[in-house]
Amino acid sequence: MAVQHFDFLVLGLGGVGSATLYHLASRGYQVAGIDRFPIAHDRGSSHGHTRLIRQSYFEHPAYVPLVQRAFELWEQLGIEHGRDVxxxxxxxxxxxxxxxxxxxxxxxxxxxxxxxxxxxxxxxxxxxxxxxxxxxxxxxxxxxxxxxxVEQCVSAHVELAQWAGAETFCDQTILEVKSESNVVRVKTNKAEFTADKVVLGVGAWARDLIPELADLIxxxxxxxxxxxxxxxxxxxxxxxxxxxxxxxxxxxxxxxxxxxxxxxxxxxxxxxxxxxxxxxxxxxxxxxxxxxxxxxxxxxxxxxxxxxxxxxxxxxxTPDSHFVIDRSQADGRIVYAAGLSGHGFKFTAALGEVLADMASEESPAFDLSLFQRCRFD
The missing domain is CATH 3.30.9.10 (D-Amino Acid Oxidase, subunit A, domain 2)
Incomplete structure (x- = not known):
């Protein structure tokens, strides 16, 4: 089977991945998303019908600008897709x-x-x-x-991404993410892909697919x-x-x-x-x-x-219950959001935008210093 190449691969299509897929596709990139389960499945963290969204964030004031942007993006998603979320x-x-x-x-x-x-x-x-x-x-x-x-948020992001040209590959287990000189190679149980950049939003599987988080999550x-x-x-x-x-x-x-x-x-x-x-x-x-x-x-x-x-x-x-949003220590072409610690779904519309910015070498509009991996070193 021929290896398919994309500008970006998004691994995991839950809350974070579906939003990232949407933001990259809406910018005109060739992008594909991969998940081991069907869209809006009930095997991870992005299901259960409803998730809270609140603005005066007790966990840390640094979250407030991010959740304010998320409010805007959720409302935009509902309008664009024609579905209340x-x-x-x-x-x-x-x-x-x-x-x-x-x-x-x-x-x-x-x-x-x-x-x-x-x-x-x-x-x-x-x-x-x-x-x-x-x-x-x-x-x-x-x-x-x-x-x-929650499930409507995920499916709406994926559907809009597909309408913008994104491809999705479900029921595929990610076996390897390998850095090579010119591309990042991703092997699944069914196919092989390459990309210029890779974004991971793999939830509970971050320990397996992001080595620098294996002992943290x-x-x-x-x-x-x-x-x-x-x-x-x-x-x-x-x-x-x-x-x-x-x-x-x-x-x-x-x-x-x-x-x-x-x-x-x-x-x-x-x-x-x-x-x-x-x-x-x-x-x-x-x-x-x-x-x-x-x-x-x-x-x-x-x-x-x-x-x-x-x-x-x-x-x-994570040990401090704050997110980890960063580039891979081993390969800067790989970016991720992980360790959302049970309070992350409300942010995922904005996190998708942030990860799309990071992957495409644009500067995110937010101070992300609270979420850097190096705070645990």
Missing amino acids: YYETGIIECGPKDGELVSGVLASAAQHNLDVEHLSVSQARDRWPQFGFSEHDSIVYEQRAGFLL TVLRKPLHWFQADDALYSRKSGCPSFLFETEAGHYYGFPSSDCRGLKVARHSGGEVVSDPLQVDRTLDETEREDVRKFLSVHLPGVSNQPTDHTVCMYSM
């Missing part, structure tokens, strides 16, 4: 006064002049009687927040849960916001009901270590469901304890 619900963020969540939100809001409301417990109870708040809670609300329809198994809920109280159409809580037991987040499965909730902190992403346990331990039931009983007491669905995804964690 983002729904604004607003978000409640609640935690102890001395915790990291609310203090981080307020710090980012102050640094970037963002509009957030800092509410008293009585104000929050009056406004959202369907939520439970303790007297010791600190509560903020941000209207510029909501959720993305830990993959965690993360169950997502849906429960029956009264639409009059907990649906998007009734005005229920998304939410993020910092509690003694951990961080929990969720979304108002948007389909027949009801309200979605998950624990952000913790997680079982995954040694092989292909062998992750996708069954649900009842103790995992009971954990989120306890959270719901305190903070969303009107939600039924009757589950309707679940799924399992993976987080690819």
Whole structure:
């Protein structure tokens, strides 16, 4: 079989890869994407129906310009494709006064002049009687927040890329990424390709395909849960916001009901270590469901304890929970984004643009110093 050559190859077509494919194709390059699974599959980190997007980023103020660009690009994607991918619900963020969540939100809001409301417990109870708040809670609300329809985001990026001329090769396992003098060669179980530049957005498989990250990334198994809920109280159409809580037991987040499965909730902190992403346990331990039931009983007491669905995804964690966005130490023609640490999907529209800039030797519009690989040396 003849070796196919492209200007760029994008390895992995989840959140990061699909967006990168779109940005490169829309600039007129000859580009192809490769994935071991079908588009918008449920075997990695970019699935599960919804993902939060929020602006006053408690994790670090440096994320704010990047997520602001992501908001613009998600809205542009919906218009260009003719499919809604983002729904604004607003978000409640609640935690102890001395915790990291609310203090981080307020710090980012102050640094970037963002509009957030800092509410008293009585104000929050009056406004959202369907939520439970303790007297010791600190509560903020941000209207510029909501959720993305994750599979629709991925498929829309890929479809637009294909309409612009990109090729996709699914159900192909990447066996080798090899640097040669004039090209980068990629071998799969079915074909062989060469490219001038390669972009990797391979999620939980970064340890295998990006050698300099092999000892840095830990993959965690993360169950997502849906429960029956009264639409009059907990649906998007009734005005229920998304939410993020910092509690003694951990961080929990969720979304108002948007389909027949009801309200979605998950624990952000913790997680079982995954040694092989292909062998992750996708069954649900009842103790995992009971954990989120306890959270719901305190903070969303009107939600039924009757589950309707679940799924399992993976987080690819770095030691400091910040992303790694960089060039390969071995070959500057290879760029990547990895280790998104369970909070990356909202950024992927912008990360695709950043990686397209890096791969095509253009200067990204953002300060990426927080995300460099060398911080771990």
